[in-house]
Amino acid sequence: MSDTLIEEDEPIRPTVTDDAAAPAGDPAQAPEATPADASPATPGPSDDRPPAAPPRPRPPSIAAFLVGVIAFFALLGGAALGVYFFFWRYEPTALRHVPGDANIVVRVEAAELALFGPVRQHFLPLLDEAASDASRASRKARIEAATGLDFPSDLREIVIASTDASSWVALAGGRIPKGRLVAGLEKVARDEGWTGWRREGELLVIADGARADVARARPRAVIGQADDGTIVLGTDVEIVNAALPASDEWQRLALPEQGAVTFALTGAAWSGAAGAVSAVLPRAAALFRRVAHASGTLRLGADPELSMRLSPASGEGAAALASDAQALLGSLKLTLAMIPDVAGAKAALEGAQAAAQGERVEIRTKWPHEGLDRACADLAQRARAALDATGAAPAPPAPP
Incomplete structure (x- = not known):
């Protein structure tokens, strides 16, 4: 009797390991398909049946849609922040130039004032008239070129203060170019032949033009500009000089x-x-x-x-x-x-x-x-x- 349970005349059946290791194209190793397992032949060129439809694309998932929406609003928010920080954002400066001995102060928010109905109704036509008048438009262009100030679009706030109800100062803050106002206005005044003005240090003094001795004429207005760009317009030289340095004196008010x-x-x-x-x-x-x-x-x-x-x-x-x-x-x-x-x-x-x-x-x-x-x-x-x-x-x- 043989030492094994396999008869000598019985063919040896491949093991699972042998099936995996056998080459895919070796017919000797491939199992014979039974009629039940046989697949229909691939349709040839002469087959009348239509080809199988390509697989339908899967619709985008809800997660992908939400990611797209979030990305869109992130870009929109970034653009809005860019406009705010580079074109509209303004750090208030006018209050820093309230004179130390001021006892009356009034602040006007230019944006809120411009949105007020009566202001839009009565003052915006003045801007339209100035823009349509060739002489006024030309003067505005010359002042803007000399000072860099586009009034009133660059204006953000106005502060009015007084020390004794007789000397007054108006402080204008906004996106105002620094260090150009006084020299620019002086150039325009000289080019246009203004009368009744003189330069005193860093100030431009507008005096009574009817007087021959302009150097001694009493000022009607004095214009200066602080280091941070704030425009200072006062009734006399003393209050303008007092308002030019920045300080925290306004907080006591x-x-x-x-x-x-x-x-x-x-x-x-x-x-x-x-x-x-x-x-x-x-x-x-x-x-x-x-x-x-x-x-x-x-x-x-x-x-x-x-x-x-x-x-x-x-x-x-x-x-x-x-x-x-x-x-x-x-x-x-x-x-x-x-x-x-x-x-x-x-x-x-x-x-x-x-x-x-x-x-x-x-x-x-x-x-x-x-x-x-x-x-x-x-x-x-x-x-x-x-x-x-x-x-x-x-x-x-x-x-x-």
Whole structure:
């Protein structure tokens, strides 16, 4: 008997390892297909059956769609940030040039003011008229070329301050080229033959042109420019020089940070106002002397609103001050009834209410939109008259 279980005449069956190792094309190693396992022959050229359709592409997945949307908005956001940082972003600088002894400050946000309806209605036509007038457009182009300033599109904020209610300074901040304004205006003044101006160091002084001795004429306006580009326009040389250096003095005025128009008055301003009205409004003068500080905001829009907060002087209570302030508002209504209305002030005073809020007194009132519209119309008319008066300035001679 054989030592194995395989008969000598029985062929040896390949193992699994042998099947994997056998060449694919070796017919001796390939198993014979049974009729049940046989596949239909591949259709040849003469086969009448149509070829099999190509596989349908798979639709994009939700994840791929979301990635595309996120990428689109990322690019859109990047473009918006680029426009903001390179064209619109502005770091406020005008407040840094409020003189150290200022007791009155008013700040105007140029962007919010430009969006106010009466401003658009009455002042934008002036810009269109200036652009369509060849002489004015030519002068604007010369000033822009000499100073690099495109007014008013480069303007972002205006701050007005005073030290004694007689000397005033206006500070203009925005995307303003540094170090070019005074020299550029001087060049334009010389080329156009302006009268009544002189250069004093880093300042341009506009004096009374009717006087022959311009060097001694009293200034009507003084123009300077700070190192950070802020434009300084004042009533005299002293206040302009005081405003040119940057400082943190404005912080002591506690000016509100938000609002189209914000303002602040120190106790010195209220004492000065008390002295100015003591002869005609003794009751108001007595109340003014009891105020240590005031700040407020004028909110523009379809329904303008004025709000002001008073800080009582030392030893004064907010409740008593609020009661006396409400009584004063009532008496002022009778006084203002005998004088012409200015920008809707009568209606605003009519609805003013004073109330104690903690340690302060808050006064609120609605300011009539119609009154502000009349004020803008009047200012626009005055600006048009000023433009007409300066529009006849001689143009520079044509080159040969």
